[in-house]
Amino acid sequence: MIKKKRISIEDVARRAKVSIATVSRVLNNFQSVNNKNRAAVEEAIAALKYKPDVSAQRLASGTNNAIGLVMPGYPGIFYSFYAVELIRGVGHACEKLHLDLVFHITNGFNDLNSTSVGGVIFADIIENRRQVEAALNAGVACLVINNIVEDLDVSYIGIDNVLGGEIAGEYLAGLGHSRIATVTGNLQTQSGKQRLEGFKKVLKKHNMTLADGYVQEGDYSRRSARVGAEKLLALPNPPTAIFAASDEMALEIVALLMERGIKVPQDISIIGFDDNPSVIYGPVALTTVKQPLFQMAEEAVKSLQGLIQGKQTKSVKKVLKPELVVRDSCSSPKK
Amino acid sequence: MIKKKRISIEDVARRAKVSIATVSRVLNNFQSVNNKNRAAVEEAIAALKYKPDVSAQRLASGTNNAIGLVMPGYPGIFYSFYAVELIRGVGHACEKLHLDLVFHITNGFNDLNSTSVGGVIFADIIENRRQVEAALNAGVACLVINNIVEDLDVSYIGIDNVLGGEIAGEYLAGLGHSRIATVTGNLQTQSGKQRLEGFKKVLKKHNMTLADGYVQEGDYSRRSARVGAEKLLALPNPPTAIFAASDEMALEIVALLMERGIKVPQDISIIGFDDNPSVIYGPVALTTVKQPLFQMAEEAVKSLQGLIQGKQTKSVKKVLKPELVVRDSCSSPKK
DNA sequence: CTGAAAGCGCTAACAA
DNA sequence: TTGTTAGCGCTTTCAG
Numbered sequence: 001m002i003k004k005k006r007i008s009i010e011d012v013a014r015r016a017k018v019s020i021a022t023v024s025r026v027l028n029n030f031q032s033v034n035n036k037n038r039a040a041v042e043e044a045i046a047a048l049k050y051k052p053d054v055s056a057q058r059l060a061s062g063t064n065n066a067i068g069l070v071m072p073g074y075p076g077i078f079y080s081f082y083a084v085e086l087i088r089g090v091g092h093a094c095e096k097l098h099l100d101l102v103f104h105i106t107n108g109f110n111d112l113n114s115t116s117v118g119g120v121i122f123a124d125i126i127e128n129r130r131q132v133e134a135a136l137n138a139g140v141a142c143l144v145i146n147n148i149v150e151d152l153d154v155s156y157i158g159i160d161n162v163l164g165g166e167i168a169g170e171y172l173a174g175l176g177h178s179r180i181a182t183v184t185g186n187l188q189t190q191s192g193k194q195r196l197e198g199f200k201k202v203l204k205k206h207n208m209t210l211a212d213g214y215v216q217e218g219d220y221s222r223r224s225a226r227v228g229a230e231k232l233l234a235l236p237n238p239p240t241a242i243f244a245a246s247d248e249m250a251l252e253i254v255a256l257l258m259e260r261g262i263k264v265p266q267d268i269s270i271i272g273f274d275d276n277p278s279v280i281y282g283p284v285a286l287t288t289v290k291q292p293l294f295q296m297a298e299e300a301v302k303s304l305q306g307l308i309q310g311k312q313t314k315s316v317k318k319v320l321k322p323e324l325v326v327r328d329s330c331s332s333p334k335k
Numbered sequence: 336m337i338k339k340k341r342i343s344i345e346d347v348a349r350r351a352k353v354s355i356a357t358v359s360r361v362l363n364n365f366q367s368v369n370n371k372n373r374a375a376v377e378e379a380i381a382a383l384k385y386k387p388d389v390s391a392q393r394l395a396s397g398t399n400n401a402i403g404l405v406m407p408g409y410p411g412i413f414y415s416f417y418a419v420e421l422i423r424g425v426g427h428a429c430e431k432l433h434l435d436l437v438f439h440i441t442n443g444f445n446d447l448n449s450t451s452v453g454g455v456i457f458a459d460i461i462e463n464r465r466q467v468e469a470a471l472n473a474g475v476a477c478l479v480i481n482n483i484v485e486d487l488d489v490s491y492i493g494i495d496n497v498l499g500g501e502i503a504g505e506y507l508a509g510l511g512h513s514r515i516a517t518v519t520g521n522l523q524t525q526s527g528k529q530r531l532e533g534f535k536k537v538l539k540k541h542n543m544t545l546a547d548g549y550v551q552e553g554d555y556s557r558r559s560a561r562v563g564a565e566k567l568l569a570l571p572n573p574p575t576a577i578f579a580a581s582d583e584m585a586l587e588i589v590a591l592l593m594e595r596g597i598k599v600p601q602d603i604s605i606i607g608f609d610d611n612p613s614v615i616y617g618p619v620a621l622t623t624v625k626q627p628l629f630q631m632a633e634e635a636v637k638s639l640q641g642l643i644q645g646k647q648t649k650s651v652k653k654v655l656k657p658e659l660v661v662r663d664s665c666s667s668p669k670k
Numbered sequence: 671c672t673g674a675a676a677g678c679g680c681t682a683a684c685a686a
Numbered sequence: 687t688t689g690t691t692a693g694c695g696c697t698t699t700c701a702g
Contacts, residue, residue, distance in 0.1 A: 006450075016463070021671045024697060032671055054451040055399070056695035058390035059678050066437070067453070073430075078423040079612065088413045089421065093438045095408075100451055102401070103438040105426045115341075116389040116435055127402070138384070212689055222616045252616065258593055259618050277414065281557050281587065282592045342677055354689045359681060367687055391679035394694045 004162050007050045015044040027052055040147060054100075065300045066100035067304055068112045070119035072127040073287045079249060080220060081276045082293060086123055086145065086282025089297025097224065097305060106131065114140040121145050126189060129142035141307040145300045146293075147190055149258050155307060155315040157300050161191045164322040168243045168271050171287075171324055173206045176332045177241040177269065181214040183228035183253065184279040185273075192220070195245050195273065214239060218249055225249035229256050240333040241269040247276035250286055258283055267331035273322075285327035343387045350379040361567035362387055389435075401435035402639055403447045403455035407462040408440045412416050413557060416583060416611045417628060421458055421480065425634025434641060441466065449475040454643040456480050456635050461524060474640040480635045481628075482525055483654060490642060490650040496526045499624045499657040500533025503578045503606050506622075506659055508541045512576040512604065516549040518563035518588065520580035520608075527555070530580050530608065549574060553584055564591050575668040576604040582611035585621055585636045589664065593618055604665035608657075619661035627655050 009027075013020040019039050021187065024032050026041045033041075044050070058064045069090050077083045087103070094101040102217040104126045112120060119141030122132050126147075135142040136154055148158040172180050182199055185192030196215070203210060213235050216228030225244060229252070232239055244250035250272030254264050263271055264284050275290035299318065306312035344362075348355040353372050360368050361376045363665060368376075379385070381514050393399045404425050412418045412505055422438070429436040439447040441463045449456060454476030457467050461482075470477040472491055483493040507515050517534055520527030531550070538545060551563030564587070567574055579585035585607030589599050599619050608612065610625035634653065641647035 010695080020696080021673055021675095021698080022671090025672090028697080034671060037672085051448055051450050053394070053695050055390040055449055056392040056678090057697075059394050059680085059694090060696040060698080061390070062678070062697090064390070069438075078419050084413050084419060087438075092408075095442050095445070098445060100447075102440045103404075103422075103426060103436045105430050107430050110430070110433060113386055113389055113435075115386050138386075222613060226616060228575050238452060255590060255593075255617055258590075268701090278557055280563060282590055341679090345679080355680080356682085356689060356691095357687090360688090363681080369687060372688085388679050391694090392681075394678090394681040394696085395682080397681090397694070 001074050001105045002106065006053065006056075007048050009050075009052065011048055012044045012050050014040065015048065016040040016086060018143070034171040042304060050116045059214045064116070064118035065098065066102050066117045067094065067104045068104055068114070068117040068125065069303065070106055070112055070120060070128060070131065071123045073107050074127065076221065081246070081274050082146070083123070085293035086297050089294040090121060090301055092294075093301035095297040097301060098114040099208045099301070099305070105263070114138060119143070121304055121305045124189070125149055142301055143304045143307065143316070145296060146319075153315055155303065155317065157296050157303065157316070157318045157320065159191070159291050159293075159296065159320050159322060161194035161291075161322070162198040162201070163202075163245075164291060165195040166202045166288050167198075167322060167324050168195075169202030171198045171326075172243065172269060172271060172330065173202060173208070175269065175330060177239075178208055178333075179211070179214075179237065179239045180208065180243065181211075181216070181239035182243040183216045183218045183225050183232070183245065183249055185249075186219040187217055192245060199243055211235070211237060218245065220246050222248055225252040226256055233260070233262075239268070240328065241271070244270060244272050245270035246272040247279045247286060247288055250288070250329075251279065251282065253326040254259060254284060254286070256283070265329050265331040267303075269333070271330055275325055280327065284329050287330045288325050288326045289322050295322055341388065342383045344382055344385075344387065347376065347385050348378045350383065351375040361576065368490060373603070399451075399453035400433065401437050401452045402429065402636065402643075403437045403439055403449070404458065405439045405441055405447055405455060405463060405466065406458045408442050409462065411556065412564040415424050416581070416609050417481070418458070420612075420628035421632050424454060424629040425636055427629075427631040428475075428636035432636065434636070434640070449473060454478070454639045454669050456639055459524070460484055461647050476639060478635055478642065478651070483652075488650055490638065490652065492631050492638065492651070492653045492655065494526070494626050494628075495654050496529035496626075496657070496659060497533035497536070499608060500530040500535075500578075501537045501628060502533075502657060503608065504524070504534045504537030505603060506661075507578065507665065508537060508543070509575045509607060510576070510604065510665060512574075513543055514546065514547075514549075514572065514574045515543065515576045515578065516551070516567050516574035517578040518553045518560050518580065518584055519550045520568070521554040521583075522552055525605045527580060533580055542570040546572060547568070553580065555581050555584065557583055557587040560587040561591055564588040568595070568597075574603070576606070576665065579605060579607050582607035582609040582614045582621060582623055584625070585664075586614065586617065589617070589619060600664050600666040603669070608663055610660055615662065619664050622662045622665045624657050625660045627651075631655055 122144045143155040218224035272288040281285040303316045478490040553559035607623040614621040638651045
């Protein structure tokens with residue numbers, strides 16, 4: 001083990017000719033330190049390039065300015081826009097709030113040791129329900145993100161995916177389509193289920209019946225989108241509009257249609273979900289349902305901080321709304 | 336501040352009727368503990384759901400089993416395959432080695448406090464050179480990933496991007512192409528520069544001259560790929576093969592060609608770079624140069640661990656080789 | 671406004 | 687093999 005003699009608070013105190021308590025006070029921005037001493041301490045800190053030892057601070061103060069982010073570990077998750085936005089959002093929010101971010105991938109074996117963080121954000125609750133419950137029991141501040149959880153008294157910030165599905169369906173119906181199909185997301189996930197639910201709800205409201213085969217089950221992967229879309233096209237009475245449960249899937253469907261010489265939106269309209277930035281390039285800018293993933297991540301960090309600091313005493317339960325972003329991939333059906 | 340009375344090593348010792356030293360020993364897997372005591376301690380730990388306090392352990396032992404990963408913060412980085420693979424690779428490696436991963440985005444203001452980790456991995460050295468130097472001066476174990484750094488005595492693990500460019504060019508030339516163009520990556524980055532360098536080197540070796548406009552400067556974005564490819568197609572004597580410096584870019588070019596009714600590979604061959612998994616779906620499976628990003632991340636973590644533990648005393652300098660992956664997007668040119 | 675001193679929960683000599 | 691005890695570097699009473 002390399003052990004170097006680190007510069008400690010004592011070295012700073014000695015140089016500034018004050019006690020370590022005073023150094024600690026300037027470190028923690030106490031207003032009570034007189035200017036002369038403060039200046040001396042600051043000089044010493046700079047001269048010695050002193051950095052307080054984080055572990056010692058945490059131990060002595062009983063606080064911990066790190067938060068954990070635990071993500072499910074299933075293969076492919078990192079290739080989803082969703083996961084990346086979460087990491088990005090939580091990462092940036094932590095920078096802003098001067099929090100350390102401890103990133104942890106669920107693997108079923110070793111959980112994140114909650115003593116190394118002040119609180120933890122769970123991405124979804126799929127695959128890590130046990131960990132969430134353990135955190136709750138241990139009294140660790142925690143919050144589930146991207147999932148509305150009803151059966152546990154835990155804080156969460158989610159997105160109204162039912163509404164999202166409705167928005168997509170409503171827009172297509174409003175354009176005059178009556179043959180509207182969907183390629184769903186992973187129906188094991190809450191988002192996948194709920195988007196489909198909202199979509200069906202709208203069609204019902206408009207008295208449209210979902211023709212046989214009009215609901216193709218996908219799993220958010222491009223591959224599943226292609227497979228589903230191919231089946232849709234092979235139908236005796238193919239749809240004039242398709243709701244894809246993610247932009248990635250929508251993009252793949254557009255690509256497939258182009259390959260077959262089917263024009264978007266003239267022949268078939270496509271609407272996606274996410275508002276993935278890559279969606280505005282390519283042959284046709286995608287109309288989509290935007291979900292505020294980045295914002296959700298930011299709010300999660302802020303809320304968690306409130307929970308940790310005890311400013312927030314009861315669990316926060318927040319649902320963010322998605323919204324329609326109209327671009328060029330949908331139009332009214334041909335007569 | 337919520338402060339709960341946590342269960343401490345003392346509680347465990349009391350219940351197991353041993354000293355705290357013995358508890359510490361079983362915690363740290365010392366073989367010297369007799370079986371009866373060990374069993375008693377383990378029972379107590381389980382019964383009390385005891386988790387050792389990480390901060391106290393770190394402070395007392397002077398070791399820190401967390402590593403930092405600092406990523407450049409420029410916009411768009413998270414949408415690159417490269418960044419995601421790094422995060423994924425480092426994340427999984429840390430799980431495997433039971434290391435905490437502290438994720439940090441460079442923002443020019445607050446650096447990662449190195450006392451909160453045992454060592455740090457810098458993704459690239461672009462944008463954070465100052466931090467790398469500071470870490471070096473402070474004697475913090477560190478390693479630069481995805482960058483071969485010559486002008487600093489720092490550990491690094493990089494990829495031979497010159498070779499990568501050569502592989503791409505050589506393959507295309509070997510197929511019989513003589514009109515080979517490229518859309519480059521960001522030429523501010525080492526990878527962008529070196530891939531272009533290798534590519535040019537091969538053409539020179541084959542006595543091919545790069546026609547005017549055959550090198551289109553991109554920046555790894557899909558958008559830049561589209562722009563570059565459009566210019567290539569507008570040339571009086573357009574290329575029969577294109578080397579794109581990333582798969583994302585290659586995919587966008589393929590999409591553009593399809594839109595225009597140009598067939599890949601019959602009319603134009605495309606080769607990418609990365610071996611992004613999304614590349615095998617779509618209209619044509621992409622031939623590409625695979626770079627072992629995930630593996631690089633894993634090795635980085637292992638090497639850093641060696642550095643931290645002092646098993647590795649001199650700086651590690653390792654360069655990984657990319658390799659050709661032949662799929663369907665390249666063929667010999669039409670006569 | 672400042673300093674002395676008692677911990678925070680653990681590890682690591684050192685003795686036994 | 688075990689227990690006692692002195693720290694690790696800091697924060698936080700409590701006096702002054």
